[in-house]
Amino acid sequence: MTSTEPENVRRVACVGAGVIGGGWVAHFLARGYDVTAWDPAPDAELRLRRLVDAAWPALTQLGLADGASTDRLTVTATLEEAVGDAQFVQESAPEKLDVKRDLLARLDAATPPGVVIASSTSGYPMTDMQTDAEGAGRLVVGHPFNPPYLIPLVEVVGGERTSAEAVAWASRFYEVAGKSVITMDREVPGFIANRLQEALWREALHMVANGEATVKEIDDSITEGPGLRWAFMGPMLTFALAGGEGGMAHMLDHFGPSLKSPWTRLEAPELDKALYDSVVAGCDDAAAGRTIADLVAERDQGVIDVLRATGRLPGAGKESGK
Amino acid sequence: MTSTEPENVRRVACVGAGVIGGGWVAHFLARGYDVTAWDPAPDAELRLRRLVDAAWPALTQLGLADGASTDRLTVTATLEEAVGDAQFVQESAPEKLDVKRDLLARLDAATPPGVVIASSTSGYPMTDMQTDAEGAGRLVVGHPFNPPYLIPLVEVVGGERTSAEAVAWASRFYEVAGKSVITMDREVPGFIANRLQEALWREALHMVANGEATVKEIDDSITEGPGLRWAFMGPMLTFALAGGEGGMAHMLDHFGPSLKSPWTRLEAPELDKALYDSVVAGCDDAAAGRTIADLVAERDQGVIDVLRATGRLPGAGKESGK
Known part of the structure; x- marks a missing residue:
């Protein structure tokens, strides 16, 4: 060239x-x-x-x-x-x-x-x-x-x-x-981020179509929930932290069975040994030497920083009469 | 009681x-x-x-x-x-x-x-x-x-x-x-936020299982992309802003056909008039009087605040030799 x-x-x-x-x-x-x-x-x-x-x-x-x-x-x-x-x-x-x-x-x-x-x-x-x-x-x-x-x-x-x-x-x-x-080294329709957000968007449209949630409830469920974490730590690493000190392996042992539940209209892949191992090893790579404790501290600080930056520190609770 | x-x-x-x-x-x-x-x-x-x-x-x-x-x-x-x-x-x-x-x-x-x-x-x-x-x-x-x-x-x-x-x-x-x-006024398996994040998680697992993306690419695609917006503005309102001054109605006209594309393993609902109207009206409710221009300004400030709070302001670009 x-x-x-x-x-x-x-x-x-x-x-x-x-x-x-x-x-x-x-x-x-x-x-x-x-x-x-x-x-x-x-x-x-x-x-x-x-x-x-x-x-x-x-x-x-x-x-x-x-x-x-x-x-x-x-x-x-x-x-x-x-x-x-x-x-x-x-x-x-x-x-x-x-x-x-x-x-x-x-x-x-x-x-x-x-x-x-x-x-x-x-x-x-x-x-x-x-x-x-x-x-x-x-x-x-x-x-x-x-x-x-x-x-x-x-x-x-x-x-x-x-x-x-x-x-x-x-x-x-x-x-x-x-x-x-x-x-990306190969073509996948929707690339990566759009496939992920499109899955979420389609599930959201199903929920609206079925009267299961309003547009506002859908938006609030993300901004008050997982969206706060996703601004600085992706879904895979944040899920790993749901496994406590056992990390992603423990998380998959614990929540793997939920993949069989009708929690969305999207069928889950079979969580066979190859996928299990890929996800656990991929999380290790992504953690790049950070321990679970390091990641928890990083996540906590990140959530606090994001809450503060977006003007949403939780109220002082019952003592403040909020 | x-x-x-x-x-x-x-x-x-x-x-x-x-x-x-x-x-x-x-x-x-x-x-x-x-x-x-x-x-x-x-x-x-x-x-x-x-x-x-x-x-x-x-x-x-x-x-x-x-x-x-x-x-x-x-x-x-x-x-x-x-x-x-x-x-x-x-x-x-x-x-x-x-x-x-x-x-x-x-x-x-x-x-x-x-x-x-x-x-x-x-x-x-x-x-x-x-x-x-x-x-x-x-x-x-x-x-x-x-x-x-x-x-x-x-x-x-x-x-x-x-x-x-x-x-x-x-x-x-x-x-x-x-x-x-x-x-919530009715029981839905997975409630709201978990259904949404589970759809994303399942698509992510499919991508890992098929070698389409690594765990790290999946996480980066969210934290560097839509995750930044979702910390303070949900997926529905942020999608509405992709419609420009026409808002959600224009967005659905423009990207509605993508629902037929194989962008995820999740089948989309039929975007019929009832769903179209529900989503547009739901966005109007969620916007609560804010114009598209207001929402754009809010989103922009939010992204800047989140980038700053998480130590990720973009580099000064080519002039800085980054």
């Missing part, structure tokens, strides 16, 4: 400027890039500038890169003008396969050779989107979370025709641009 | 003193109650006092109630001594239906009349657990999250034989004791 080194990129193009594309624009501007943007909607520029202006105070709080400015955004009249001089392209078009396919082929034709083009798709495999592009090797998925200017995660994965170099380049570029990257 | 008013409770009994029962002990001590505890394990007292001592610095940071002290814990030799003088009983025995059934009947026989007895069960309906108890009317589920001394949520629900008064009394008591309560 003849592309610019990730560290030297200065010009980024964002194609599609809705909630996600506009969020990317805000992120790249805040990190000091020159950004060109294009979107076919007639009022796209107005909405985009409104979104960037709304995000700017938050980005200023986080700390802008030297020279970062909303003045470094140029909204172009054509797709070709947006990408003609770009060193990286982020595509955030509507989530329709034929639209993505067609747009990626057009972007490939208009973007300088060697420049990586990433799609924000929420779940389409790149293999299905890169069918019509001649330069399919430089097309990757770079899936962000909303809003891309605040949530660090980007999931990077290539399609069957994507080059390993393009995947590595994109992962490195996103890191340089301040994101937290998970590079 | 002849029970003490929730505001006047001073003596709480905790039966079962493992991770969850011990966490309840720590919570009630920190809130200034006298706590009696019983657990049949030979080393139970040692482990319990170790757990309480480990939790105490966190509880001190949160702010102890007047007079709160670990000295107010009494570990008894028998179940009968633990509950004989109690004004509220919290049962946290191992998650086995026959154990729960038997224990709740014993607790009912030993606890003063009118005193409410709550079970920490992670998912059994009270209807199935209260079968052997004569005083089934005072038996409720009070399901906490780990650790109960830090995570505010308690889900309260009765069984078929539980009195409405006992459910109302328990909900009020937990509120007085500093918890955040969701009172």
Whole structure:
């Protein structure tokens, strides 16, 4: 590849400027890039500038890169003008396969050779989107979370025709641009985080559809419960702590049978020895030398910090007459 | 009922003193109650006092109630001594239906009349657990999250034989004791939060079983992604914001078709007009007058506060040479 080194990129193009594309624009501007943007909607520029202006105070709080400015955004009249001089392209078009396919082929034709083009798709495999592009090797998925200017995660994965170099380049570029990257070595519909949150979302929709819980109860059950832990310790490690000093192995012994219970509409996998061992070993890896006691202390401090940061320290209890 | 008013409770009994029962002990001590505890394990007292001592610095940071002290814990030799003088009983025995059934009947026989007895069960309906108890009317589920001394949520629900008064009394008591309560009006296996996190957990186990993601990638995908939002804004309202200025209705129009995609092993419900309308109206209720712009501002500030509180402000980006 003849592309610019990730560290030297200065010009980024964002194609599609809705909630996600506009969020990317805000992120790249805040990190000091020159950004060109294009979107076919007639009022796209107005909405985009409104979104960037709304995000700017938050980005200023986080700390802008030297020279970062909303003045470094140029909204172009054509797709070709947006990408003609770009060193990286982020595509955030509507989530329709034929639209993505067609747009990626057009972007490939208009973007300088060697420049990586990433799609924000929420779940389409790149293999299905890169069918019509001649330069399919430089097309990757770079899936962000909303809003891309605040949530660090980007999931990077290539399609069957994507080059390993393009995947590595994109992962490195996103890191340089301040994101937290998970590079997947195989395509899975929905990637990782969306599969997980989609399972939760589907169960939530079933509950609403059956009158088992209201939207507010669903939201409160997360923000007052497991959501507090998930801001800084993932579901696997936090579950391990439910096993007490015995960790994940004890947790699986204790709660494994619940996998047979009708606790959700999602069937659980068979908790055979291979899965049991993978989960226990995976938790050990993730703990990276921290003992259960270390993790408990870390979790406790994390919950306290998050409660305090979000203005929700529990009341002083009965003595305060609350 | 002849029970003490929730505001006047001073003596709480905790039966079962493992991770969850011990966490309840720590919570009630920190809130200034006298706590009696019983657990049949030979080393139970040692482990319990170790757990309480480990939790105490966190509880001190949160702010102890007047007079709160670990000295107010009494570990008894028998179940009968633990509950004989109690004004509220919290049962946290191992998650086995026959154990729960038997224990709740014993607790009912030993606890003063009118005193409410709550079970920490992670998912059994009270209807199935209260079968052997004569005083089934005072038996409720009070399901906490780990650790109960830090995570505010308690889900309260009765069984078929539980009195409405006992459910109302328990909900009020937990509120007085500093918890955040969701009172369910019907039994659903797994209640609300556990159904939601169990769906996510099952999908995660499938991914590990199939080599699609490692334990660490699963955890990182949540803590660097949607988990940051869920600490203060639930999945339904945060999804609504993915719809931009159109909110949940626009989000469902845009991402509704993804429900047909194989993004998880969980089948989605049909997004018919009734469900669509329920979700949109439920979001309006949950928003309680806040506009989409208000919610976006709230979400952005929340993410920044959580990132800052957990020491993870994004790097200054390329200019800093990160």
